[in-house]
Amino acid sequence: MNDTSTVLTQPDTPNMQWIDLRSDTVTQPTPAMRAAMASAEVGDDVYGDDATVIQLEQLAADMLGKEAALFVPTGVFGNQLAVFTHCRRGDEVIAGDDSHLVWHENGAAAVISGVQMRTIASDRGVVPPKEIEARIRVGEDIHIPRTGLICLENAHGNGRVIPLATMAETAAIARRHNIPIHLDGARVFNAATHLNCDVKEITRHVDTVMCCLSKGLAAPVGSILAGPADFIKRARYNRKLLGGGWRQAGVLAAPGILALTEMTKRLGEDHANARYLAERLAAIPGITVDSDDVHINMVWFALPESVDSDQLTAALAAEGIRANGPYGGKMRLVTHWQVDRNTIDRTVAVIQNATT
Numbered sequence: 001m002n003d004t005s006t007v008l009t010q011p012d013t014p015n016m017q018w019i020d021l022r023s024d025t026v027t028q029p030t031p032a033m034r035a036a037m038a039s040a041e042v043g044d045d046v047y048g049d050d051a052t053v054i055q056l057e058q059l060a061a062d063m064l065g066k067e068a069a070l071f072v073p074t075g076v077f078g079n080q081l082a083v084f085t086h087c088r089r090g091d092e093v094i095a096g097d098d099s100h101l102v103w104h105e106n107g108a109a110a111v112i113s114g115v116q117m118r119t120i121a122s123d124r125g126v127v128p129p130k131e132i133e134a135r136i137r138v139g140e141d142i143h144i145p146r147t148g149l150i151c152l153e154n155a156h157g158n159g160r161v162i163p164l165a166t167m168a169e170t171a172a173i174a175r176r177h178n179i180p181i182h183l184d185g186a187r188v189f190n191a192a193t194h195l196n197c198d199v200k201e202i203t204r205h206v207d208t209v210m211c212c213l214s215k216g217l218a219a220p221v222g223s224i225l226a227g228p229a230d231f232i233k234r235a236r237y238n239r240k241l242l243g244g245g246w247r248q249a250g251v252l253a254a255p256g257i258l259a260l261t262e263m264t265k266r267l268g269e270d271h272a273n274a275r276y277l278a279e280r281l282a283a284i285p286g287i288t289v290d291s292d293d294v295h296i297n298m299v300w301f302a303l304p305e306s307v308d309s310d311q312l313t314a315a316l317a318a319e320g321i322r323a324n325g326p327y328g329g330k331m332r333l334v335t336h337w338q339v340d341r342n343t344i345d346r347t348v349a350v351i352q353n354a355t356t
């Protein structure tokens with residue numbers, strides 16, 4: 001590969017081309033993205049002067065089927081801004097107990113919005129609508145908090161896609177009780193690709209949605225929060241309050257536009273590569289692959305007890321392949337635009353070697 005922008009190097013091994021299977025957050029911007037960044041029209045976005053940011057926000061709103069959208073620095077920022085804008089202090093937020101909001105956001109909902117999380121045991125990412133309904137606060141009892149928000153996650157961070165029927169059922173319950181739904185859609189375009197539907201078929205069931213441009217869509221930075229125009233107007237005010245009002249952000253919005261227009265179209269390749277990886281791993285005696293969970297670009301598997309996972313990650317690193325150690329007893333490998341079949345074959349060869 002001649003294009004140096006796609007090559008990952010490490011100071012002690014300057015010529016080594018790393019292959020990184022730790023996550024899709026590691027994706028480097030594409031050459032087209034770097035070119036778009038260099039020539040992006042910019043202005044002061046706090047003044048509303050950045051034409052590229054405006055273009056990204058309109059495109060995102062359009063694609064996600066919402067009235068308006070806001071460009072924010074990260075997925076956590078987008079989720080927390082949604083909670084902050086939807087809720088009052090002391091409100092309850094209903095969410096799955098294994099959701100990103102509960103597990104991976106530093107307790108931010110308590111710190112920033114002063115809300116309490118009302119969690120529900122999820123079935124591998126699916127939060128049963130009946131359980132949500134059972135936790136909605138009703139009545140005027142002066143002791144009880146108000147239910148301010150329901151949060152869903154699709155695709156779930158574990159790589160599973162939540163069925164549309166479950167989302168529709170939850171939406172009907174939320175409407176009945178007049179409670180908004182926010183979707184953590186960090187990988188909502190992966191979910192749409194898996195379901196073979198337009199992303200709007202997913203987002204129509206929620207009031208607001210956050211989606212990440214910086215994961216499998218390969219933008220260097222940024223997420224989108226989309227929803228009704230009056231909500232986004234308040235979110236824009238709150239984004240400034242939280243220190244997220246940015247200036248010539250068009251250089252970051254330009255690759256975000258390509259993330260939406262170009263990179264959303266090719267996620268199926270990553271999913272097919274993940275399935276290929278899962279099949280090859282499953283053929284290695286002693287390895288148990290969670291084959292039913294390979295919906296998007298993630299493969300989870302357990303190693304035989306005889307394998308030392310530190311030795312395995314070291315063996316992979318010696319081949320220039322970065323992988324995280326096990327999490328909850330399982331390894332996770334993630335495919336993305338910089339991972340091809342040849343890479344997967346090399347990875348499988350190292351793992352096979354380590355297990356025999």
Ligand SMILES: *Cc1c(COP(=O)(O)O)cnc(C)c1O
Nearest residue numbers: 074075076077100156157184186
């Ligand atoms: C990555 C992720 C986020 C947060 O995105 P950051 O940009 O890392 O802050 C939120 N929710 C889910 C499900 C994610 O996978």
